[in-house]
Amino acid sequence: MSEKRLLRVLAGERLDPPPVWIMRQAGRYLPEYRELRAGAKSFLDFCYTPAMACEAVLQPLRRFDLDAAILFSDILVVPDALGRKVWFVEGEGPRLEPLLEAETWSLEPPESIPQRLAPVYETVNRLRSALDPDLTLIGFAGGPWTVATYMIQGQGGDKDRCRRFAYQRPADLDALLADLVEATARHLAAQVDAGAECLQIFESWSEGMPEPLFQRAILDPTKRLVARLRELGAQVPVIGFPRGAGALLGRYARETGVTALGVDTQTPAAFARREAPEGMPLQGNLDPQLLIVGGKALEDGARAVVEAFRCSPHIFNLGHGITPQTSPEHLSALVKAVKGG
């Protein structure tokens, strides 16, 4: 049994205080990150330069008493490696050429992913030796539907057009998701080969899906993804985070084969515990807005989250990523409030 606190919880143990990490803990809210980032030509170049990506991962660990490091990368490296051009518009977000109006498209073979994304695995490899041995190294990828939505509409935001695409071109959607399942499985397996000790699947756009479409575009592909990962030899724990799944969270927890469940801000711990398989580790779910507000509201909110999840193996985290306008001092205060330091 591992001594690492995050892995112990993922193996089903309850720890007091819970281990802590923060979604987007390496990022724009840190001045040293903004400085580092300014040295790269583009955001993808930054992700593909191991020295820079490693440094970004290590920055928050020098400031805060966190229990895990997470690879610095982006969910859109997968479509990029599949041959769909990806670029980032400053202050707006990612752009791709949308599949929405394309009659057909061709992607690079998913088997070529590990070669195409070699710099990402080099980053993981370097991190493995750079990290304090108590810390767990987390790899990640976007969920198939979430990545598909960016590919279909060419950007983030409103998912209405993606649902129409799903209704109008179900066979094309299935083919796209199948390619993403295989590519994502290989991408995650390569991270594990390079040293990732657990994985998170960010299904960030799980909201607003009628149940039949949730089944087709989220449940079935995720189940195939987890099974394929196991076939490829990756045996580490997998945290599934279907943000906004709402009433459908239980189906995700029970049917996809994930080891642990990320819980969003809106979903009460008691609901997640009731819906998930007995004893499933839960991760979450402080409102990131409290981390901007700070002070007593933050400390009370943090303690309420710890209390609410006390009956489950629990990894403390936010219910959504930390925002750029957060003060690093507030994150220090949060970690102290959780760990009682």
Added chain:
Amino acid sequence: MSEKRLLRVLAGERLDPPPVWIMRQAGRYLPEYRELRAGAKSFLDFCYTPAMACEAVLQPLRRFDLDAAILFSDILVVPDALGRKVWFVEGEGPRLEPLLEAETWSLEPPESIPQRLAPVYETVNRLRSALDPDLTLIGFAGGPWTVATYMIQGQGGDKDRCRRFAYQRPADLDALLADLVEATARHLAAQVDAGAECLQIFESWSEGMPEPLFQRAILDPTKRLVARLRELGAQVPVIGFPRGAGALLGRYARETGVTALGVDTQTPAAFARREAPEGMPLQGNLDPQLLIVGGKALEDGARAVVEAFRCSPHIFNLGHGITPQTSPEHLSALVKAVKGG
């Protein structure tokens, strides 16, 4: 017992086929609506002109075999009547002067609402006599939190700032919600006095709220609103529609005192039935995107909704408002698919 099909279902009866109405059934997807609207100086003028508002309500009833008419108005007439200037930016949506940075504010007394919104009740009154006697006339208002979010941030969209306001200024939030509860109760009671036979509360921004804030800003004010309505003598059924409530839908259904529950696109009928009090009428929940797509996908989707809600008293509707790009022919096909005509 009423003969009106919608009211029979709201009284707990199951009807086959279910009664049908469509959120935003009077609106921009109809060419005759766009023509009518072009004759008004502003959107609020349109809402405050009984002849125009009546005509907008009647337009869809001439085309489609619907079971209800809903008042044509806007949820922001309440802040307008409370003295907060409201205007609509073409193609963008409503704007108000935000309370976000205001140290203090003063509102007109909620008791003055029935006098200030007299043209709205005149519209209801005219509709009562203009409507086919088989049709039910629905009045409505925004839920207190939803209206508060527009007042706080001065527009729709991202609710992060509203949650920060709630954390930073809880007493100001409570005061604002208390005023909105009283004003909304009076507004809804005046609609009933003028002839509305049931009411819907649109709590359109229920998503993304941590449970303690959902309790404070949605559950408690809605409970007070329904109780206050009853005190004011309005005894008609109330449909509560907390869109995006997800895991918290059951608490809304059980704790607020609403008669019936609007179910959004994402929430399965079986989940709503399990979470709501035994026998509570449910309304919903076809994906509005299917109504744009049309064809077999629409018909199959409509039949699946009817089937899924068969074990509850059910009012067929969308899970969200009809969108402007919908073809009226698709709505005809939908009503036929539901009613087997």
